[in-house]
Amino acid sequence: MQYEFEFASVLAAWPQFLEGAWMTIQLSFPATVLGFVIGTLCAIGRRGQVRWVSRLCGAYVEVIRNTPLLVQVFLVFFGLASLGWKVSAFTAALVSLVINVAAYSCEIMRAGMDSIHKGQLEAAECLGLTRRQVYWHVILRPAMEKVYPALTSQFVLLMLATSITSQISVEELTAIAARVQSETFRPFEAYILVAVAYLALSLLMRVGLWLFGQAVFTRKRRLGAGGASR
Amino acid sequence: MIEGGLNLYHLQLLGVGVLWTLCLSVIAFIGGGLVGGAVALCRISPVKAVRWAAIAWIQLIQGTPLLVVLFVCYFGLSIIGLELPGLVAASIAMVIYVSAYLGEIWRGCIESVPRTQWEAAECLALSRSQRMRLVVLPQALRIATPPTVGFMVQIVKNTSLASIVGFVELVRAGQLINNSIFQPFLIYLIIAALYFAMCFPLSVWSRRLEQRLHFGNRIPSET
Numbered sequence: 396m397q398y399e400f401e402f403a404s405v406l407a408a409w410p411q412f413l414e415g416a417w418m419t420i421q422l423s424f425p426a427t428v429l430g431f432v433i434g435t436l437c438a439i440g441r442r443g444q445v446r447w448v449s450r451l452c453g454a455y456v457e458v459i460r461n462t463p464l465l466v467q468v469f470l471v472f473f474g475l476a477s478l479g480w481k482v483s484a485f486t487a488a489l490v491s492l493v494i495n496v497a498a499y500s501c502e503i504m505r506a507g508m509d510s511i512h513k514g515q516l517e518a519a520e521c522l523g524l525t526r527r528q529v530y531w532h533v534i535l536r537p538a539m540e541k542v543y544p545a546l547t548s549q550f551v552l553l554m555l556a557t558s559i560t561s562q563i564s565v566e567e568l569t570a571i572a573a574r575v576q577s578e579t580f581r582p583f584e585a586y587i588l589v590a591v592a593y594l595a596l597s598l599l600m601r602v603g604l605w606l607f608g609q610a611v612f613t614r615k616r617r618l619g620a621g622g623a624s625r
Numbered sequence: 626m627i628e629g630g631l632n633l634y635h636l637q638l639l640g641v642g643v644l645w646t647l648c649l650s651v652i653a654f655i656g657g658g659l660v661g662g663a664v665a666l667c668r669i670s671p672v673k674a675v676r677w678a679a680i681a682w683i684q685l686i687q688g689t690p691l692l693v694v695l696f697v698c699y700f701g702l703s704i705i706g707l708e709l710p711g712l713v714a715a716s717i718a719m720v721i722y723v724s725a726y727l728g729e730i731w732r733g734c735i736e737s738v739p740r741t742q743w744e745a746a747e748c749l750a751l752s753r754s755q756r757m758r759l760v761v762l763p764q765a766l767r768i769a770t771p772p773t774v775g776f777m778v779q780i781v782k783n784t785s786l787a788s789i790v791g792f793v794e795l796v797r798a799g800q801l802i803n804n805s806i807f808q809p810f811l812i813y814l815i816i817a818a819l820y821f822a823m824c825f826p827l828s829v830w831s832r833r834l835e836q837r838l839h840f841g842n843r844i845p846s847e848t
Contacts, residue, residue: 398704461778461824462817463785465796470817473809551688558690562789569692582700586693594688 415571423554426492434500459498472563488560507538630806642798657723664728686725711792734769771835
């Protein structure tokens with residue numbers, strides 16, 4: 396095996412890689428936020444009293460979780476176009492990512508909401524909170540806090556999964572690697588570089604989400620360490 | 626001819642695609658399971674260097690997309706001079722991917738065997754390998770079954786990425802058919818349905834196993 400690594404020519408394309416990384420972020424961030432909001436609504440619908448809404452949300456989650464993202468992306472991009480509803484590659488990618496991550500967030504949030512103790516709900520009712528207040532203060536926020544680590548992992552997985560959208564010509568990191576390797580004939584180096592970039596992005600994302608969690612979920616710390624000093 | 630130009634040959638090709646998807650999934654699961662078991666054991670090894678190596682491996686693979694791992698394998702093998710078919714590159718990438726995830730899942734399962742069991746085994750003067758083999762692993766196996774079956778769904782779904790390096794599994798078969806009759810909506814819908822048919826039973830099975838596992842623990846843990 397005689398192969399000389401040559402990263403210089405690949406590294407020379409760093410502005411392109413930077414653009415690709417930016418596109419990856421542009422896809423991941425809105426998909427995460429939108430997907431989480433829709434997923435939470437879906438979880439509320441799933442747990443609700445209305446039979447058909449609950450069934451519908453359940454079916455949606457099962458269908459999305461049991462089919463590959465690649466097929467979902469193709470279905471949205473090529474399928475909808477063939478039905479006469481043409482969307483840009485970016486829109487199709489974003490829509491399919493949102494649909495995908497919403498299903499996973501729904502399942503995670505549902506687990507969190509189911510784990511809220513019944514006594515808590517009864518206490519809230521005794522305090523005369525309205526339904527909406529109960530949902531927000533007693534169910535949603537503690538549930539979010541409980542499942543936050545699982546959500547974090549899911550969002551990182553989503554960021555990694557944006558690589559799949561390169562298959563419908565969205566110019567994110569993986570697509571950039573494909574372009575650079577066709578210009579430099581250095582596929583191995585190009586993909587290794589991109590792997591490092593993804594590693595850095597996922598690390599950044601983990602740190603960012605952890606900090607966000609620390610900033611938002613202060614209840615436990617206030618109850619724990621801060622209690623004595625106050 | 627059935628409506629839309631989808632004929633019997635196409636269905637046959639889809640059938641072959643399903644078989645290859647299953648085949649790749651089985652390879653990935655068995656290979657990944659073997660390596661993943663080793664990763665899980667290394668992850669809890671008393672030797673610090675071994676433990677750190679396993680952590681690094683898991684973090685490395687879980688921090689990069691499977692697609693990129695696949696490309697690295699695909700092009701990496703070809704620069705060694707091996708002109709391998711897509712199946713081999715896809716298998717290697719899948720084994721790498723599965724090993725990191727299953728390794729981490731199983732590590733959690735092994736560590737969730739109650740501490741007292743480890744201590745009791747130690748008090749009985751069992752060696753480390755005996756302790757693992759006779760006491761911890763049989764109990765960990767029970768805990769590990771539901772998440773492992775759940776992860777099989779991910780394996781089956783992720784074999785779809787092998788289509789990108791030209792391996793003719795279900796998605797690639799669909800693309801080939803689509804190239805000749807150009808009915809993407811219909812075809813991808815069929816493919817999605819076929820994946821669903823493969824994955825949904827696994828999901829249900831995993832959930833049942835989980836319920837059964839928790840059934841025994843429910844009474845003592847209720848507070």
